[in-house]
Amino acid sequence: MTLPENFKAGFVSIVGKANVGKSTLMNRILGEKLSIVTPKPQTTRVSIKGIYNSDDMQIIFLDTPGFVEPRYELHNRMINYIKESLKDSDLIIFITDINDFPTEYDQKVIELIKEVKKPSIALLNKIDLCTESMIKDKTEKINQSFDKVYPISALYVKEIDSLLKEICTFLPYNPPLYSQEDMSDLPMRFFAQEIIRERIFMNLDQEIPYSSAVVVDAYEEHERHDFIRATIYLERETQKPILLGKNGAKIGKIRREAELGIQQLSGKPTKLNLWIKVKPDWRKKSGLLSIFGYK
Numbered sequence: 001m002t003l004p005e006n007f008k009a010g011f012v013s014i015v016g017k018a019n020v021g022k023s024t025l026m027n028r029i030l031g032e033k034l035s036i037v038t039p040k041p042q043t044t045r046v047s048i049k050g051i052y053n054s055d056d057m058q059i060i061f062l063d064t065p066g067f068v069e070p071r072y073e074l075h076n077r078m079i080n081y082i083k084e085s086l087k088d089s090d091l092i093i094f095i096t097d098i099n100d101f102p103t104e105y106d107q108k109v110i111e112l113i114k115e116v117k118k119p120s121i122a123l124l125n126k127i128d129l130c131t132e133s134m135i136k137d138k139t140e141k142i143n144q145s146f147d148k149v150y151p152i153s154a155l156y157v158k159e160i161d162s163l164l165k166e167i168c169t170f171l172p173y174n175p176p177l178y179s180q181e182d183m184s185d186l187p188m189r190f191f192a193q194e195i196i197r198e199r200i201f202m203n204l205d206q207e208i209p210y211s212s213a214v215v216v217d218a219y220e221e222h223e224r225h226d227f228i229r230a231t232i233y234l235e236r237e238t239q240k241p242i243l244l245g246k247n248g249a250k251i252g253k254i255r256r257e258a259e260l261g262i263q264q265l266s267g268k269p270t271k272l273n274l275w276i277k278v279k280p281d282w283r284k285k286s287g288l289l290s291i292f293g294y295k
């Protein structure tokens with residue numbers, strides 16, 4: 001296939017605090033559930049590169065984690081992390097929840113974006129939950145800081161096409177930077193891990209989802225189905241019976257739902273085998289954190 005002369009390709013960072021709809025937006029654009037979406041904050045722990053491919057452009061998205069825990073170190077960590085993802089971007093998409101905009105966090109991120117002097121657009125998300133007058137009011141408030149402002153609803157957007165056209169105007173003329181068949185440069189086992197984690201979040205309350213890490217120990221591709229073995233690490237022995245549920249009902253439900261989710265993405269029947277282990281206080285141990293993939 002020959003490339004059109006005016007092909008464009010570039011990097012777009014999506015920044016904003018936790019729970020504003022970053023993952024939802026990216027998934028709507030890519031049409032696949034790449035980044036896990038749950039109603040709980042802080043479910044995105046690593047940046048996910050999603051790749052949008054069409055005949056005339058390639059957009060590489062960085063979906064950054066938001067920060068919610070009020071910590072002394074928070075400010076520095078937030079700034080470093082966001083700066084990192086803005087460094088190579090051709091366009092920055094700032095996304096916020098219109099209903100509580102502007103928060104202190106929003107103000108700080110906007111300052112940062114101004115500092116890096118890159119093209120930027122703002123998305124005021126969740127307009128399905130607010131009034132027309134609020135949309136007008138908040139759009140005016142944020143307008144002077146960005147090249148463009150769009151009030152949207154990532155859950156219900158019909159404006160995806162016009163948003164993509166808008167993004168395209170900011171991209172440089174480039175040949176594709178990644179294979180045009182790929183939706184991500186992350187391996188399928190990473191998504192398997194994220195899907196299992198998502199099902200834990202959806203099936204259990206309180207601290208267990210935050211106390212669990214998932215490691216895919218084996219991902220075998222067979223002719224008729226894929227076989228995956230994964231371990232769920234918990235922080236305390238007392239959490240084990242809760243995750244198992246009565247007669248193993250809870251873990252069984254998590255397993256079946258995860259199998260379906262993985263299958264949807266890989267397009268192949270999947271058998272999942274789940275193990276549970278306890279690593280006391282793994283969240284506080286940096287060695288374990290890196291084994292679990294959190295840099």
Ligand code: GDP
Pocket residue numbers: 016017018019020021022023024025036037038039040041042043044066125126127128129152153154155156
């Ligand atoms: P992230 O932390 O910024 O990646 O946020 P998520 O994409 O995980 O979304 C957080 C929550 O907000 C989820 O429950 C979404 O379904 C919800 N959400 C996202 N966009 C919208 C929207 O446009 N309207 C409404 N009502 N909810 C939304």
Ligand code: MG
Pocket residue numbers: 022023024035036043044
């Ligand atoms: Mg997210």
